[in-house]
Amino acid sequence: MAKVIKLRKGLDINLKGKAAAEIAAVKCPGEYALCPDDFHGVKPKVVVKEGDAVKAGDALFVDKLHPEVKFVSPVSGTVSLVERGDRRKLLSIRVKSDAKQETRIFDTKDVKAALLESGLFAFFRQRPYDVVANPDDKPKAIYVSAFNSMPLSQEFEVALKGNEAEFQAGISALAKLAPVRLGVSSRQTSQTLLEAKDCTVTVFKGKAPAGNVGVQINHTDPINKGEVVWTLGAEEVIFVGRLMTTGKVDLTRVIALAGSEVQAPKYYKVLVGQQLTTLLEGNASLDGSRIINGNVMTGIKTTKDAYLAAHATEINVIPEGDHADEMLGWIMPRFGTFSTHRSYFSWLCGKKEYTIDARVKGGERHMIMSGEYDKVFPMDIYAGYLVKAIIAGDIDRQEALGIYEVAPEDFAIAEFVDSSKLELQRIVRQGLDILRKENA
Amino acid sequence: MNPIKKLFDNIRPHIEEGGKFHAFRSLVDGFETFAFVPNTTSRAGSVNIHDAIDSKRIMSFVVIALMPALIFGMYNVGYQNALAAGVLPHCHRWDLFLYGALAVLPKIIVSYVVGLGIEFVVAQWKNEEIQEGFLVSGILIPMIIPVNTPLWILAIAVAFSVIFAKEIFGGTGMNIFNPALITRAFLFFSYPSVMTGDDNVWVAQQSILGLGYNVPDTYTAATPLGQAVTGHISTLDINAVVGLIPGSIGETSVIAIALGAILLLWTGIASWKTMFSVFAGGALMGWLLEGVKVGDVTNPILWYQHLIYGGFAFGAVFMATDPVTSARTECGKYVYGFLIGIVAVMVRVLNPGYPEGMMLAILLMNLFAPLVDYCVVQSNINKRAKRAAK
Numbered sequence: 051m052a053k054v055i056k057l058r059k060g061l062d063i064n065l066k067g068k069a070a071a072e073i074a075a076v077k078c079p080g081e082y083a084l085c086p087d088d089f090h091g092v093k094p095k096v097v098v099k100e101g102d103a104v105k106a107g108d109a110l111f112v113d114k115l116h117p118e119v120k121f122v123s124p125v126s127g128t129v130s131l132v133e134r135g136d137r138r139k140l141l142s143i144r145v146k147s148d149a150k151q152e153t154r155i156f157d158t159k160d161v162k163a164a165l166l167e168s169g170l171f172a173f174f175r176q177r178p179y180d181v182v183a184n185p186d187d188k189p190k191a192i193y194v195s196a197f198n199s200m201p202l203s204q205e206f207e208v209a210l211k212g213n214e215a216e217f218q219a220g221i222s223a224l225a226k227l228a229p230v231r232l233g234v235s236s237r238q239t240s241q242t243l244l245e246a247k248d249c250t251v252t253v254f255k256g257k258a259p260a261g262n263v264g265v266q267i268n269h270t271d272p273i274n275k276g277e278v279v280w281t282l283g284a285e286e287v288i289f290v291g292r293l294m295t296t297g298k299v300d301l302t303r304v305i306a307l308a309g310s311e312v313q314a315p316k317y318y319k320v321l322v323g324q325q326l327t328t329l330l331e332g333n334a335s336l337d338g339s340r341i342i343n344g345n346v347m348t349g350i351k352t353t354k355d356a357y358l359a360a361h362a363t364e365i366n367v368i369p370e371g372d373h374a375d376e377m378l379g380w381i382m383p384r385f386g387t388f389s390t391h392r393s394y395f396s397w398l399c400g401k402k403e404y405t406i407d408a409r410v411k412g413g414e415r416h417m418i419m420s421g422e423y424d425k426v427f428p429m430d431i432y433a434g435y436l437v438k439a440i441i442a443g444d445i446d447r448q449e450a451l452g453i454y455e456v457a458p459e460d461f462a463i464a465e466f467v468d469s470s471k472l473e474l475q476r477i478v479r480q481g482l483d484i485l486r487k488e489n490a
Numbered sequence: 491m492n493p494i495k496k497l498f499d500n501i502r503p504h505i506e507e508g509g510k511f512h513a514f515r516s517l518v519d520g521f522e523t524f525a526f527v528p529n530t531t532s533r534a535g536s537v538n539i540h541d542a543i544d545s546k547r548i549m550s551f552v553v554i555a556l557m558p559a560l561i562f563g564m565y566n567v568g569y570q571n572a573l574a575a576g577v578l579p580h581c582h583r584w585d586l587f588l589y590g591a592l593a594v595l596p597k598i599i600v601s602y603v604v605g606l607g608i609e610f611v612v613a614q615w616k617n618e619e620i621q622e623g624f625l626v627s628g629i630l631i632p633m634i635i636p637v638n639t640p641l642w643i644l645a646i647a648v649a650f651s652v653i654f655a656k657e658i659f660g661g662t663g664m665n666i667f668n669p670a671l672i673t674r675a676f677l678f679f680s681y682p683s684v685m686t687g688d689d690n691v692w693v694a695q696q697s698i699l700g701l702g703y704n705v706p707d708t709y710t711a712a713t714p715l716g717q718a719v720t721g722h723i724s725t726l727d728i729n730a731v732v733g734l735i736p737g738s739i740g741e742t743s744v745i746a747i748a749l750g751a752i753l754l755l756w757t758g759i760a761s762w763k764t765m766f767s768v769f770a771g772g773a774l775m776g777w778l779l780e781g782v783k784v785g786d787v788t789n790p791i792l793w794y795q796h797l798i799y800g801g802f803a804f805g806a807v808f809m810a811t812d813p814v815t816s817a818r819t820e821c822g823k824y825v826y827g828f829l830i831g832i833v834a835v836m837v838r839v840l841n842p843g844y845p846e847g848m849m850l851a852i853l854l855m856n857l858f859a860p861l862v863d864y865c866v867v868q869s870n871i872n873k874r875a876k877r878a879a880k
Contacts, residue, residue, distance in 0.1 A: 389541050409530065
């Protein structure tokens with residue numbers, strides 16, 4: 051029987067527009083793109099030219115510092131554009147699909163070599179710093195969280211259906227690199243997850259962000275200075291499994307299209323890097339809406355012509371709200387508004403589903419209230435003090451307070467409840483980047 | 491479109507950088523964000539949705555929580571005045587309240603005008619938004635001073651505390667000491683005669699606009715704690731709970747303060763841990779010091795009387811729980827509150843020079859709150875270091 055860990059702290063935000071558990075097809079948009087920004091911490095070096103023919107699994111760019119880490123095309127076709135921005139920063143490499151979907155076949159005898167060559171290693175992230183993993187490291191463990199507890203997120207069991215064998219094959223392959231730890235939610239019933247072989251299964255019972263791998267690491271085997279842990283998304287384990295069983299790279303995901311502005315929220319089978327136009331048009335009202343590439347708590351605001359981010363397991367669409375004129379917000383009852391605070395009335399409304407727009411709903415202040423973050427930060431870390439240490443740029447103190455154990459996403463719920471409206475994820479991201487530079 | 495919104499939209503070009511009225515940017519900004527919830531949306535790379543709570547709402551609720559104590563305080567000002575004039579049985583309740591309101595309102599106005607004025611200037615100068623912290627301080631200040639405090643002295647004290655206790659540290663959220671208490675401490679040490687005097691400061695002595703009564707300057711009415719120094723208290727406990735005793739404007743009624751406390755605890759703005767431990771510390775120290783002889787006087791205050799007399803309840807509910815200046819860790823809040831209770835009663839009983847110790851106790855613990863937190867946070871740091879060393 052798997053160990054059960056109960057988490058008292060956290061917050062489940064009940065948003066309108068949860069995806070129904072059915073999978074629909076979506077018309078192929080013809081264009082795909084890989085954006086280096088989705089792989090944080092990488093210095094990209096382009097290895098293709100515009101007009102080159104590529105197969106699915108051929109590298110489009112590599113990491114300058116670790117050229118063995120490749121970032122591969124999800125489809126076969128021709129490279130249509132190498133998009134660059136200010137100071138020639140690489141923004142994306144676009145591939146026009148030829149609909150034949152020719153794929154490279156990889157030799158899977160050596161797991162690590164196969165992962166590196168096939169581009170799947172690029173999906174591995176490491177703690178500390180929450181960046182693409184370094185293949186030279188010897189990780190203490192590989193953590194996989196089989197659930198996402200954030201609002202409007204993908205239910206992994208929907209994506210898992212029909213891919214059970216691949217998932218297990220993926221876990222078994224990972225186990226050859228380092229001990230694997232799988233975090234499962236107490237609400238999940240799939241035997242594939244609960245009785246997964248070649249890994250240690252831990253069941254987590256609690257509110258968001260219990261599904262964050264960082265929280266799970268903190269409660270099972272916290273990271274100390276000098277140690278490295280690799281993490282991999284649950285669906286990416288299926289990618290690994292497919293590679294191991296077929297020798298091919300197949301980056302097909304089942305993503306949730308969810309949110310209050312989506313007409314019929316459900317799941318769609320898509321490829322990583324797929325253009326979102328065909329997915330969104332007709333399925334969501336896009337006027338005055340915010341399209342989020344990824345989760346509403348952690349994803350990036352994007353446009354309907356953008357491409358599915360590498361790690362995104364859902365596309366959320368919520369109202370932007372920039373034309374809302376709410377008068378005297380500091381005293382009005384504001385009945386339909388969600389707040390964790392008892393000065394509003396959401397505590398009376400029980401399990402009501404809320405539509406929350408993208409407004410910040412207040413000005414940024416210094417940290418005034420105490421203990422706000424701690425209530426929704428289920429780790430043995432003083433979140434407020436850590437954030438202050440990051441703002442102050444005090445690296446010794448950041449280390450002492452446990453910055454190696456956190457990633458920006460762990461602060462998402464705290465950022466939501468913060469009455470001082472500080473941009474915690476951005477602060478933590480910058481802190482981690484500076485720390486990585488200093489320690490390099 | 492909303493006409494008020496339109497008005498703000500029309501004004502905006504003039505107050506922006508280079509506009510004719512740029513000097514009023516912070517002022518207009520302040521009013522606009524009060525009139526409308528700002529509709530700036532979150533930037534890419536931060537969380538896309540936010541809780542509706544903001545510091546304006548929090549501060550407003552603290553002000554609401556203070557209302558029962560303030561309204562009762564106004565009534566009590568009228569009541570004490572009529573009592574001193576010896577005409578209490580003939581007075582109508584509304585007249586008492588109206589007189590009290592007239593006596594207290596100028597203090598509220600002076601406190602807000604001076605304090606907010608400085609806040610607006612500083613916000614303009616630093617090119618920041620107005621911070622709401624002074625909304626609470628501005629109403630707290632008139633409530634913790636005697637009714638006879640001259641307005642000009644009040645204005646100086648408010649200016650001193652806003653500038654030197656808050657703004658030089660960086661504004662709301664960065665201050666070490668509670669600005670309202672610094673105002674009181676400034677009055678207490680710089681103008682002792684208006685703060686305690688010869689016990690003739692607690693009762694309003696002049697009639698205002700035909701309301702109220704003129705009371706001779708020599709009339710004295712001591713607070714229960716003032717009486718205790720002589721070894722004997724004549725105040726009835728029931729009057730102290732209801733609040734019909736001389737004292738600072740807002741501090742007398744335990745019932746009105748309790749109403750505020752309920753709102754603060756229910757909304758979670760004040761920490762019950764701090765509040766509870768202040769009372770626990772005060773009760774314990776009060777019990778230990780019952781009947782202690784200081785000089786030739788035996789301490790006549792019973793343990794529970796400490797909690798209802800003077801500013802103890804008011805301080806515990808509204809001052810000690812100030813999130814900025816109190817301990818910020820959950821364990822630290824117990825220690826912080828408990829020590830406030832202990833020190834407050836210690837000052838009251840053992841130092842006959844200062845009959846009231848609450849202000850000094852809270853200020854002292856404001857100073858030590860970071861130390862309390864340091865110990866709590868350090869234990870977490872040590873745990874992590876130990877884990878790494880293994």
